[in-house]
Structure formats: C-alpha cells, structure tokens
Amino acid sequence: MRKSRQREAVRRVLREADGPLSPNEVHAAAERLVEGLGIATVYRHLSALEELEEVVRLDGFGKGGRYESADIAHHHHFHCQACDRVYDVARCPGQKRVENLAPPGFVVEAHELTLYGTCAACRG
Ligand SMILES: [Zn+2]
Ligand SMILES: [Zn+2]
Missing domain, CATH: 1.10.10.10 (Winged helix-like DNA-binding domain superfamily/Winged helix DNA-binding domain)
Structure with a gap:
C-alpha cells in the first residue's frame, strides 16, 4: 500500500x-x-x-x-546554465531540416536537440 x-x-x-x-x-x-x-x-x-x-x-x-x-511526444530540452534546471522545449526544427545536416549518403532516423543558456526565471 x-x-x-x-x-x-x-x-x-x-x-x-x-x-x-x-x-x-x-x-x-x-x-x-x-x-x-x-x-x-x-x-x-x-x-x-x-x-x-x-x-x-x-x-x-x-x-x-x-x-x-516515457509517454511525452517528440520534444527537445533547454538546459539553464545558471540554475541547472532542464526545461522541455516543444518546438522542433523538423526532421527534414535536421536530415540536411548529415553527411551525404547517411540516413538519419532520429534526432535530439539541447539548447544551453539562461532561463527566463534566472534572467529576472
Ligand atoms: Zn535558470
Ligand atoms: Zn525534433
């Protein structure tokens, strides 16, 4: 219980x-x-x-x-360097755009993206 x-x-x-x-x-x-x-x-x-x-x-x-x-939809993260909190970021550049970053002939199946900086709360 x-x-x-x-x-x-x-x-x-x-x-x-x-x-x-x-x-x-x-x-x-x-x-x-x-x-x-x-x-x-x-x-x-x-x-x-x-x-x-x-x-x-x-x-x-x-x-x-x-x-x-585990059940959150595709998303990215923002890691605040001041307070060390990690926030979910719902927006995504899109799989198509990310695929263009890979070397020619490579097949991209998934991507992860983390933004680093200062969160709104820390900026005050
Ligand atoms: Zn912060
Ligand atoms: Zn994405």
Missing part, C-alpha cells in the same frame, strides 16, 4: 514537471505528497519505473541523470 503510494507520487511528479528532473528534484517534490519519503526510496522507484519503461533516464545533463515520463 505504502509502496504503491510512493511510486504513484514519483510518477505524478514526473508527469506534472515542465522538464526532466534529477532524483533530488523528484525527491523534493514527491516528499510533499508522501510524508517521510527518503531519497533512497526515490532512486529505487525511478529504477523500477525505468525498467517498466514508464520513465526514461537522460544522461546528458550531469551526474545522476534526469528522468522524464
């Missing part, structure tokens, strides 16, 4: 986030939903959800990785 409430809290936090979250960020938000939730428990649920393919772990944003729901 307790275990499923904890897992649901982790799921919900990731579903409602506006970008991929670090385990610490998941913990800070999930703690408000389930009292006494420990960071080790958060790690355990994140790994379990990753194994169930409900969440995806992203390794490009520093130590410990970031996690996001």
Whole structure:
C-alpha cells in the first residue's frame, strides 16, 4: 500500500514537471505528497519505473541523470546554465531540416536537440 503510494507520487511528479528532473528534484517534490519519503526510496522507484519503461533516464545533463515520463511526444530540452534546471522545449526544427545536416549518403532516423543558456526565471 505504502509502496504503491510512493511510486504513484514519483510518477505524478514526473508527469506534472515542465522538464526532466534529477532524483533530488523528484525527491523534493514527491516528499510533499508522501510524508517521510527518503531519497533512497526515490532512486529505487525511478529504477523500477525505468525498467517498466514508464520513465526514461537522460544522461546528458550531469551526474545522476534526469528522468522524464516515457509517454511525452517528440520534444527537445533547454538546459539553464545558471540554475541547472532542464526545461522541455516543444518546438522542433523538423526532421527534414535536421536530415540536411548529415553527411551525404547517411540516413538519419532520429534526432535530439539541447539548447544551453539562461532561463527566463534566472534572467529576472
Ligand atoms: Zn535558470
Ligand atoms: Zn525534433
């Protein structure tokens, strides 16, 4: 019972986030939903959800990785260099345009894109 409430809290936090979250960020938000939730428990649920393919772990944003729901549609990320938050970016240059970047004769099947800079909150 307790275990499923904890897992649901982790799921919900990731579903409602506006970008991929670090385990610490998941913990800070999930703690408000389930009292006494420990960071080790958060790690355990994140790994379990990753194994169930409900969440995806992203390794490009520093130590410990970031996690996001697996069912988000195609999107990109903005990594703020001031606060270290990662935001989802819905807009995409388009697969066709990206294909033109590949060397002649190469076949592009997918792409990822990360923007780096300063978020609106940090710019003040
Ligand atoms: Zn920022
Ligand atoms: Zn795209």
